[in-house]
Amino acid sequence: MIKVSDQAKEKAIQLMTEDGFKPFEDYIRAGLEYMLKxxxxxxxxxxxxxxxxxxxxxxxxxxxxxxxxxxxxxxxLNGKGFIFNNPNANRTCGCGESFSL
Known part of the structure; x- marks a missing residue:
């Protein structure tokens, strides 16, 4: 369904640990607006x-x-953060946080 790169995995584990979540027991939630929490x-x-x-x-x-x-x-240097590479998106906004089909 959704693949997670090694860099995304490492950063997610780091951020979950900092926020008090237990990696591999808690979840990442993604939605239509590329909301990640x-x-x-x-x-x-x-x-x-x-x-x-x-x-x-x-x-x-x-x-x-x-x-x-x-x-x-x-x-x-061009910005840091999680990136959703979605093959279904025909167009994306400039910041990459939303898309259209």
Missing amino acids: FDNQKTDSDQVFEDNGIKIIIDKKSILYLAGTILEYSGG
Whole structure:
């Protein structure tokens, strides 16, 4: 479903640890607006996926839009942060936080 690069995995574990979450027990939540947050609760409308040792919760409405997405992390000079490489997006905004199909 969603792939997690090694750099994204390392950064997610670092940030979860800093925020008091337990890596490999708590989740990353992603939504249609490329919202990413750490969470440790799942609702009935969520689907859980795991890649590279990271559990990801996606609400069931968003699954079709995010299929094949790769979550990466960039720490370079051109900006740092998590990046959603979504093959379904025809257009994205300049900051990469939203997309259209």
